[in-house]
Amino acid sequence: MAFELDPVREIVERVAASSGLEVVDVEMRGGGKGRMLRIVIDRPAGAGEPHAGVTHEDCANVSREVSTILDVEDVIPGGSYVLEVSSPGLDRKLSRPVEFQRFVGSLVKLTTRNEVAGNRHFLGRLTRFEGNRLALELGNDRKQSRTAANTPQIVEIELSNVEKANLVPEI
Incomplete structure (x- = not known):
């Protein structure tokens, strides 16, 4: 059975939105015990402000909340994985x-x-x-x-x- 990322993305988007953040990307990398769930978040721009950015605290809070929900709801099959939450960075990817x-x-x-x-x-x-x-x-x-x-x-x-x-x- 193939792993579906959509339920994970929905959880991440819910958590991010509750903190006034947006989800830029969610991806699962690697396989077996070397799997990593990578989440990229950002703060939407305000009026006249092209980029507000996220803080280390924003990333830590989203990581804690998402980790708890994913563990309780058990939406990621196959055992352990590493959860990484980060900002898009200065050289951020543009796709949407x-x-x-x-x-x-x-x-x-x-x-x-x-x-x-x-x-x-x-x-x-x-x-x-x-x-x-x-x-x-x-x-x-x-x-x-x-x-x-x-x-x-x-x-x-x-x-x-x-x-x-x-x-x-x-x-």
Whole structure:
């Protein structure tokens, strides 16, 4: 019988929501005694605030509550596992439309499934996200990042063509 992650995700989302947090990702990695349930949480942005972040205390509280519920409800078959609860980090993965919308204006490193404008790898500023289509203003360090008129090159990419996308920390 295959392990279903949906009941676990529902529990995690309930616990996170009760603390004003959102679930970014839930995944089970490994097998046998080396299994790890990895949960990534974040605090939704407030008005005019692109990213509020989570604290160590937020992660510890969610870990404690989720662990207790999972043990009582016994929704993870197969014995022991390690539970890890963390923030998305500075170079957080972007995958859901709400994440792309939230981080408009941010620097993004992106790989596409199929070529766009002759490339699959991009580094640029996310300038727009509408209707599952994003626009990147390519960075100055890329060849051909500017047009002949010396204006920044903008590429438009369908979300369904995005293989991997991460924020690039600007410190």
